[in-house]
Amino acid sequence: MSDEPKIITRFPPSPTGFLHIGRARTALFNFLFTRKNGGEMVFRLEDTDKERSKKEFEDVIIESLKWLGISYDQGPFRQSERTGEYKKYLQKMIEGGVAYISPEPAKDASGEMKEVVRFRNPNKKIKFLDLIRGEVEFDTTELKDFVIARGIDDPLYHLTVVVDDFEMGITHVLRGEDHISNTPRQILIQEAISAPRPIYAHFPMILAADRSKFSGRHGAVSVFDYRDQGFLPQALINYLALLGWNPGTEQEIFSMEELIGEFSLDRVQKSGAIFDMVKLKWINKEHMRLLSDEEFKDKVIEFLPEDIKNSAKFSLMLPKILPLLRERLSTFGEVTEMAQTEFKYFFSDPKYSAENLLCPPKQRKGQEVTLEALKPILGRLKALLEPLSEPFNQLNIKEAVWPYAEEKGRGLVLWAMRYCLSGQEKSPDPFTLAEIFGKEETLRRIDNAIKKI
RNA sequence: GGCCCUAUCGUCUAACGGUUAGGACAUCAGCUUUUCAAGCUGGUAAUCCGGGUUCGAUUCCCGGUAGGGUCACCA
Numbered sequence: 001m002s003d004e005p006k007i008i009t010r011f012p013p014s015p016t017g018f019l020h021i022g023r024a025r026t027a028l029f030n031f032l033f034t035r036k037n038g039g040e041m042v043f044r045l046e047d048t049d050k051e052r053s054k055k056e057f058e059d060v061i062i063e064s065l066k067w068l069g070i071s072y073d074q075g076p077f078r079q080s081e082r083t084g085e086y087k088k089y090l091q092k093m094i095e096g097g098v099a100y101i102s103p104e105p106a107k108d109a110s111g112e113m114k115e116v117v118r119f120r121n122p123n124k125k126i127k128f129l130d131l132i133r134g135e136v137e138f139d140t141t142e143l144k145d146f147v148i149a150r151g152i153d154d155p156l157y158h159l160t161v162v163v164d165d166f167e168m169g170i171t172h173v174l175r176g177e178d179h180i181s182n183t184p185r186q187i188l189i190q191e192a193i194s195a196p197r198p199i200y201a202h203f204p205m206i207l208a209a210d211r212s213k214f215s216g217r218h219g220a221v222s223v224f225d226y227r228d229q230g231f232l233p234q235a236l237i238n239y240l241a242l243l244g245w246n247p248g249t250e251q252e253i254f255s256m257e258e259l260i261g262e263f264s265l266d267r268v269q270k271s272g273a274i275f276d277m278v279k280l281k282w283i284n285k286e287h288m289r290l291l292s293d294e295e296f297k298d299k300v301i302e303f304l305p306e307d308i309k310n311s312a313k314f315s316l317m318l319p320k321i322l323p324l325l326r327e328r329l330s331t332f333g334e335v336t337e338m339a340q341t342e343f344k345y346f347f348s349d350p351k352y353s354a355e356n357l358l359c360p361p362k363q364r365k366g367q368e369v370t371l372e373a374l375k376p377i378l379g380r381l382k383a384l385l386e387p388l389s390e391p392f393n394q395l396n397i398k399e400a401v402w403p404y405a406e407e408k409g410r411g412l413v414l415w416a417m418r419y420c421l422s423g424q425e426k427s428p429d430p431f432t433l434a435e436i437f438g439k440e441e442t443l444r445r446i447d448n449a450i451k452k453i
Numbered sequence: 454g455g456c457c458c459u460a461u462c463g464u465c466u467a468a469c470g471g472u473u474a475g476g477a478c479a480u481c482a483g484c485u486u487u488u489c490a491a492g493c494u495g496g497u498a499a500u501c502c503g504g505g506u507u508c509g510a511u512u513c514c515c516g517g518u519a520g521g522g523u524c525a526c527c528a
Contacts (some may be wrong), residue, residue: 014527014528052528114526133458136457137457138457140520142524154474154526157528161528176522177457178528180523181457205521205526211521213521213522242465242466244465249467250467250476252465269465272520272522273464274464274465276478279478282478283478326491328489364487393500401485411488414487418488426489
């Protein structure tokens with residue numbers, strides 16, 4: 001055992017909204033750093049803003065962390081339950097002369113006077129070491145005598161963070177870059193109450209595609225949005241970890257355990273990174289591959305619409321189309337849409353117009369063909385399939401059909417076969433489809449096509 | 454605007470003074486016995502600009518430019 005003091009980190013969101021993707025990454029980096037170094041993480045709800053803080057947001061944040069697999073060792077603590085603590089410090093500061101009560105006009109323009117507590121700014125330069133950015137220096141003069149409490153029982157953010165970080169023994173403050181300019185005034189307060197200075201590190205921001213702040217108008221920003229779209233938590237974690245950090249190797253797909261093993265603050269990026277949904281989807285797909293068949297199936301069912309789940313063919317078809325879904329899905333949310341469109345034909349007869357049975361010119365290889373000509377072709381197809389004995393599988397079907405397709409033109413025959421089964425311009429190949437449908441249903445669909453012409 | 458931070462392919466990034474500037478996503482082309490998906494192969498694509506320091510700068514220093522953060526009785 002080393003005699004280094006135990007590392008204690010913190011994740012202190014304010015319950016004024018959902019868990020933003022940027023804050024989730026901050027939580028993740030804190031978590032990885034803490035686990036990697038055998039420390040403990042404090043979870044603290046900074047709810048001193050009574051107007052905006054809501055219990056429901058607390059619940060959402062807690063649930064979001066749980067879903068992501070980010071755990072903490074202490075908390076949740078609520079600042080609203082610690083008013084007495086802050087009051088003690090406030091009184092001590094006022095007695096010591098490092099803070100003072102200042103009468104001023106109320107903010108609400110009622111004309112009334114009230115008393116706020118201001119910090120007596122020593123107006124000096126503060127220099128601190130940031131683990132990611134190196135030495136940073138601020139002149140605090142411009143901060144003036146900033147307000148640290150609305151009243152003796154109503155403390156504000158800068159005071160509560162400093163007091164809490166001190167009392168909870170926080171050794172490392174790892175947070176977003178948006179807090180870097182808050183750091184000097186917090187250091188000032190620390191010095192005024194003789195609290196030790198924690199080690200700081202400020203992570204770069206997550207940006208939208210236009211390099212502006214990543215916010216609601218750029219689409220999904222809350223962790224639950226991604227959950228609801230059918231992303232896997234391990235994929236979101238993986239992607240977030242790689243946004244602003246890299247292992248120095250070429251590995252890109254990580255489990256949480258692997259991330260903990262690899263993580264280090266000195267490989268965290270200094271500059272902001274654009275959130276790229278396309279890459280997230282790719283990572284999600286990679287993690288979907290890692291799922292067992294059983295896990296994959298359960299997730300698909302979760303996202304399938306009710307009417308499909310209630311359809312007569314559901315339990316028969318589901319296991320057969322699962323392998324197709326594995327190749328095509330990059331999020332589970334996509335099955336909801338697919339079930340109504342490109343995969344609907346598995347559960348009910350396809351709807352299409354007959355002329356589309358004729359393949360596009362490109363596949364025709366210059367053959368002059370009319371729709372009429374398809375009638376005997378489809379008839380012949382039927383005749384070829386009819387005598388097939390079990391197993392009615394891809395291999396046997398292909399064997400039966402192939403020579404004829406070669407003879408008449410592969411594009412022509414195979415497109416028609418595929419199209420009458422799926423009614424889709426784009427779909428899996430006809431042999432796969434025929435196997436999935438089985439002989440009887442395949443023949444029935446070919447028949448339907450013949451009748452349509 | 455003041456203060457602070459940042460700057461390598463379209464995007465995420467590697468290269469911690471010497472590389473044909475590497476990888477991944479995306480994109481393009483070809484191959485995979487019709488289409489799609491998946492897969493395989495190959496291609497296009499970057500050191501913001503200007504000064505230094507150095508035998509040699511993506512890398513170190515300075516200036517510019519651009520982007521971001523922050524300037525509350527929010528956190």
